[in-house]
Amino acid sequence: MRSATNIMNVLNGQVWKQMMVAGARALEIKKHDVDALNVFPVPDGDTGTNMFLTIQSAARDAEKILSDSIGEVATAASMGSLMGARGNSGVILSQLLRGIAKGFDGLSTANSLQVAQALQAGVDTAYKAVMKPVEGTILTVSRETARGALTKAKGGGSLLETLQEAERKGLEALARTPDLLPALKQAGVVDAGGQGFLIILGGWIAVLKGDTRVGDNLPNLEKTSAPRVQKTQESHETKPGFMQIESLEFPYCTEFLVKGSNLRVEQIRQDLTDRGDSLLVVGTPEVVKIHVHVKNPGKILDYAIQWGSLHAVEIHNMLEQNENMAHAKKTKQDSQEPVPDKSITEEDCNPWKEYGVVAVAMGQGIADVFQSLGADEVVYGGQTMNPSTEDLAEAVRKISSRHVYILPNNGNIIMAARQVKDVVQDREIYVIPSKSIPQGISALLNFNTEGEAETNIQNMELALGQVHSGEVTYAVRDSQYGTLDISSGDILGLVEDVIVTTGQSLLDVAQSTLEKMEWQTHDLVTIFYGEETKQEEVERLRNWLSEVNPNVEVEVHPGRQPLYYYIFGVE
Template identity: 65%
Template sequence: MITGQQWKQMMRSGARALERKKHDVDALNVFPVPDGDTGTNMNFTIQSAVRDADKTSGATVAEVAAAVSMGSLMGARGNSGVILSQLLRGIAKGLEGHKEAGGQQIAQALQMGVDTAYKAVMRPVEGTILTVAREVAKGAQSSAKQGSDPVKVLKDAYGRGQLTLEKTPDMLPTLKQAGVVDAGGQGFLIILSGWIAALEGQEIEEEVIPASQVEPQPVRGITAVEDLEFPYCTEFLVKGRNLQVEKIREDLADRGDSLLVVGTEEVVKIHVHVKNPGKILDYAIQWGSLHEVAIHNMLAQNEAMAHAQKMEDIPEGSRSKAGQEQESGPVEEKEHGIVAVAMGEGIAEVFKSLGVDEVIFGGQTMNPSTENLVEAVRKVAAKNVYILPNNGNIVMAARQVKDIVTDRNVFIIPTKSIPQGISALVNYNPYGKAEENARTMEEGLSLIKSGEVTYAVRDSQFGDLEIKEGDILGLIEDVIQVTGRERLQVAQETLGKMNWKEHDLLTVFYGEDVSEEQAEELRAWIEAEAPHIELELYPGNQPLYYYIFGVE
């Protein structure tokens, strides 16, 4: 039987196994462009799960699994990370009420994980992590029916999953063409191998994640001031029996703001901003015992951070006068607010000028986590908050925010590119009704065509295109259409394939590796080729992508 402590050890071992091989998983990505990196996203997600597991003092396998689920939910990055978090969430559901888990319980939990993950994906595709996880669960069930112990169940599950992984190229033509197996499926099996190693007493040496890779940060200087009517951030766990998550959430709904109540019948995590933390603790203790209580005075923290930032932004000789200025008071809650993900400071400034309240640095290679998005939403003092992911690999993480933030209406506008984000903002009406706003913002996305110019990070074959590392690539709607060795030439050919001359407006963001002179050279060509088209050229300062195009 697997105990709660062993489940912790399994999670640590699985995380270490993936940390060691995350770059191998990244290398399986089909497209040769700088990408969100499947292995890296899954690694960040499971590391977050391990941190929450290590924090819990719960002794049962159900309690540890619940903590793992919460950690993975909040730390989920990219589509692969979100799917992994849903697998772990379902596993936790399958282990609810169990002090220990035998082979049968493990098999049931794996199947529950698969069921939960499939429900989270709108259009499941065969040959992905979902397929591998499904076959893993089938392998576990077959083994459990024969009375196998947990180790044998997981080994049989892994074996069936490995056979399935090897067949993924036959299920997805893009995998076969690239000569690789599915990256997400490989990542999941690596985690599973770590679980087996832990149960067999094998040690997987830990590797430390560099601090610079831990969390992408919001753009400095454009963060909205949070309403501090409720200055005490109060967070803790309640442990007991027959805990009613919905009832607790309902009882606390009007006690403060930024309320989060999630968990199981045996352990519930509560996060809320309140005027008096003692009243919340008095209420919660009626349900069970309190653990890991943390209370922070956000007003004091906010004042210290605001003062430090102000002192950094002014000349040293003028700091004494600035230090005497009074801080602004709480921000009044408005009807609508917007959170957007941006790839560079220039793009962030454009978003800000179009009404975005909170901008998060993110995009390819640095997908923000669900927790990053949750924190950004909570910083916006508005009844209705719209999230613009602006990247297809962030949309799923954004959708999870709606399950976590319940004290305001959250709308996910599924923007998959920066130009789509701009289009959504243009169609945004600050005085309109929330549902109509969301619908109008989303309807405009189909009118935008997006393109990018970047570079190849590896040799590859894509369709009829033979790609060499370092080649300049032109993408249209995330599909490689042009290759070459010169940026300007690839940019011109990409625009040509976008039929840009047939449109009225062309928006261009040039990246941090493009000089102003190079951008002006592109401008001159555009204006000479089609003087009738309105051109908007901005220094986006985005990494990895030399140019981002939007035509409409």
Template identity: 45%
Template sequence: MTEDKLLTGARLKDMVKAGYRCLTDNKEAVNTLNVFPVPDGDTGTNMCLTVAAAVREMDKVTSSGLGEVVKALALGSLMGARGNSGVILSQLFRGLSRSLQDRRTASPLQFAWAMQEGVETAYKAVMKPAEGTILTVAREAARASLAAAKKGADLEGVLSAALERGREVLDKTPEMLAVLKQAGVVDAGGAGLVFLLEGAVQGLSGALVVPGEREEAPLLRGEPEAGPAVQAGDGAAEPSEPDIVFAYDTQLLVRGAGLEVDRIRSQLEPLGDSLLVVGERTLVKVHVHTNEPDRVLAVCLAHGDLLEASVENMREQRDARRHSRVAVAGAAGAASGGAASEEGRTSQFVAPADPGPSADSARLGVVVVSTGDGLEAVFRNLGADIIVSGGQTMNPSTEDLLAGVESLPAEEVLLLPNNGNILMAAEQTRELTSKTVHVVPTRSIPQGIAAMVSFNRSLDGAENAVKMKRALARVKSGEVTYAVRDSKYNDIEIHEGDFIGLLDRDIVTVGSDPLTVLAGLVGRMADAETEIVTVFYGAEVTEEEAAQIESRLSAKAPGHEIEVHRGGQPVYRYLVSVE
């Protein structure tokens, strides 16, 4: 086959750059594909920033060889990955790279097989893949490309087949994932991938499409349906809790020489479900739900040294989530010596004069993700050494998190992402450092604060991680923000500009007055087993409004201690913790 029919490094650069331009042109359209009508949609932004990092890395390559360019694509996207959608995209590129990194050129069939390996790598990175997400779109697009290649299609034909099938599957995602159908949108990550493929086809063919002249994709799909409001994840399902068949969540790293990932996986498959075995020949990460953790450890030990092994009883965790409502934040407030005022407690957490790594961080460091000067002061006072700026709509990249970890002298680090959309990037950080990183799966700021309250510098990282994870079951997380479009959820009519109260990412209150919505939200969160209500108000809240918070909440949470702090966070007018 002549070189003009092959995929070269230069052609791959053209494809990715054109894909990036197309994705950038449609970034805001992707951002609006939020299952909730709130201003925190950031999938388009995250995917754009991830691809931008890949483009920068590819531009450093002067060789025309495909292998060098595709390795740069994988490295750039890995380090620049933001949000779950960006991490999944980086894994698609990572698998593509593994298949092509030793080639100067690739045939259409070799390229199609590489796309297939990209999908397999991305699926392995997600613990509970869900249908109707970017993973589904990627899988079906790759299958279509492979079918076209086997029939003799050229590179443009292979990519065009992937694009056509990707569009078809994207349009069907609301039928696969109930939350999308309820919201009247297609999957945001899948839409971003389709735009990336569309641009790649243009880059390969040399076509120039003027922004605005492109046929609009059917992103918004009519009126949303009423139903339970559940936030859709980027590839990961979060259903109601099923019966637990395999009780022990077992995770570990295996270090050795010449490790065989496929062999380890095949030996572990009979021992449980939710199996994840990923890595390289010197380091492999294992995750499995099993009833025989001893056998899992024995299998892995036969291949190499075991690192960071943890076994957790998921039945016990489930029971804790259902029944445990132990208050922990009050002790931290008392220790900080804050005084109550007539308007509620003033901020009890003051940032150190020299906010940087603490003297004790040489042994164990703590990195947290947060934004807002008030919240950052809270985390520093509770023991955080490094604050990585970020949160909803501002997800830090894997490289940002890695920089925070590497900036500490400690060889053992606790990492708190404090946002469900940053969890995958945090987990990815563990693969890129020689330090021992314990990712505490905090999905909200209130969870992050509860975890830090339980932090004990005298314990090691593994012991602290266990304590922190247990603390997460004790806190309910709520937010108040505003609607960016008309919508309907659970028979609740929502109009653009309304204030919305969310309890653990479920819409429970809507209204025109933020304090009334806040009070309604707290009324849903507080019960006979809770004791403390903590409110962090955002940057847009005036002191006059903040002064009314305690009195407005007292009737909704009788017998509760009510604390009010300035968080200074964007996007969310109020963040609420009930323990």
């Protein structure tokens, strides 16, 4: 750790790196406390976890930079946060770090005024990224921290004094968030995203104070990496004959940084397009990050070194990583009837197609439905397990399509999905803002593989409003919601993400929720039942629907989703 005296006078890249790591570790300690600051008493409080995974990704990429330039380290942290962003709070955090990196661009070191200006640039970037900014959130808290920092820095404050004033103003703003958002006041909590941001800021301040205790008892960031949310390959592995190890054409996952001057990102991307798959080339004229799957990593490195110096080179043999999975798959196949090989067609030789679809699903049964309706890739995620921008980008890159539609199927995933356009630039990405599983299915049913891209967008977005969505879950704490007195463990019914009914009986709450959705005035009720819902409960609900109104068609599917006993679609 550098001395506090040096740190307080000027900030360089290595210190900023330490601050990123400290911020991540501070939030790791407090992430579950932040998760608990959930307006709804439903089991989906994941703001702290999402923000931690986002800042953890930023810290991990920052740690790979050896340069003392704060501009270079901040750029790497920004890129890491972009790739690791999860949930709305994580995406906004990534935008704050993106703006901060812009503020540090071209700087080797930063004084207190430059740091304050970078914080303000982060706030400006975050506000622009949100279509309809809402006050009383992380946006408000970050804005007030930047204002506090600017005031102190302009008055001659040191780096430490500047960030301490930023924290003080942020805490004042956080305390006011319930006055700006009635839902916070009713739940008796402050904004979770704002709290998470201030915890990260506290980690930064600890570094400036020379406090080495932040996270010292925690394992390395590399070792605390959360498991991938995306499990697309697992869903395919239930299909005999889907993939053999020897079919992996590009077995080496190769990732590294190139540092130089006047690096041409677009030219590098174009030159590497035909040399492998899962290509990612992003960065600036000074630092470029390259990720690609290839046959011969040496050739890629030989090409890249012509542009500048190579750093943080990582090469993984995916054949070796897949051996255990393939062995397990073969064991399973041996117990099944053989599946005849398909003849090679002209389409197999030219796999690129016009359109592809990525859908997010929160259960294997729901994933199976999306795949049966034509989704090319399914990313596992939903409440409490929001996929990152990188998870979604990897799914997009697996599809050999010029135009790819993403169905987030959750309001907390839409922002991360929209960032995929910044990561995957060799395809046209369209995000259909589906907020629920029924909306996503309705949109996919209105997708036409022969239609024009814009026509598909219009039809799919129109379909979102043609279906009503409901859920049945349980309360994780005592609370007051509107006129409802809710006790921990109560069964809750939600319609369009609003709690409308509560009770002790699963059947009673399910019936009440469907009544609130006015199911009898529609033609179709679709039910996805969860992994903890007993079959007899499902049959009781199905029989009730048939008895009350046999003219309404009812479809029942084993969604196998966690946390939610039922997901309803009424149309």
